[in-house]
Amino acid sequence: MFTAVLYAVTMIFFLFSLAKDAKKTKMALIKSWKSFANILPPFLTVLSLVGLALTVLNPDLISRIIGAKTGIKGMLITSAIGAITLIPGFVAFPLAASLLEKGAGIMQLAVFISTLMMVGVVTLPLEISYFGRKEAFLRNGLAYIFSFFVAFIIGMVVS
Template sequence: MDTYIFYGIAMVFLTISFRKDKGKTRIALKKAWKSFENLLPQLFSVLLIVGLMLSVMNADVISKIIGGDSGLVGVAIAAVVGAITLIPPYVAFPTAAMLLQNGAGYMQIGTFVSALMMVGIATMPVEIKYFGKKMTILRNVCAFIFSFFVGFIIKLVVG
């Protein structure tokens, strides 16, 4: 229901914008469409990978690898996978929800998402270029360690 409300509000503001300046509104809509087109390949590839992963790995396998009973090994696996994976946030959270529904543990998913958002193994070359090798490695190591704390805090909160 909230989605329809937000779409309605967006349409109202789009109409106001269009009435105020048709040219700027058209330019903004073209830019928005270009951004959407640029996101589609990433979104499609991530959804394809997640879909294939969920079709190959059933709930039992996910529970064994990163389930609530997998312990520190499951948390470590989730942290490493999160650290090396490059997934945008708008895909990461639905992916985490799917993994939870298929048997993953909260602590493991908290660690996974935290490492995914904070650790940038895939983006290290760019980061090294701007911040230097020492700072990049220090930041990534600290973020990786912190992702474990996030997982443990989520375990304490959720139970």
């Protein structure tokens, strides 16, 4: 039901935009299509790798590597993966849900999601060019540490 309402509202705003300025609306559609075309290849790659990983990794292996009983070791593994990987949030949360169903621990997934969203090893060169080396490393370092605090709090609340 929610999806249908969302589509209806979107269509109403689209028609309003079309009536107000058809030329700008057409330009916006062209820009959005180009943006979608640029995002699609890496998005499909990430989805394929996630699907492959979930197919290959059995629940026993997942719980041994990043299960609740792995403690800080599992958290360090998932934090490193989260800090290095560049996955959009709308892929990361379903991935985390799948890993949770297959035996991953709550705190391990919390630190994974936190580092994934807040720490950017891949984007560090870009961040350095905008903010400078010291600020970029400081921000990423503090975000990495904060991710563990978030994970411990989530672990205490959920357990």
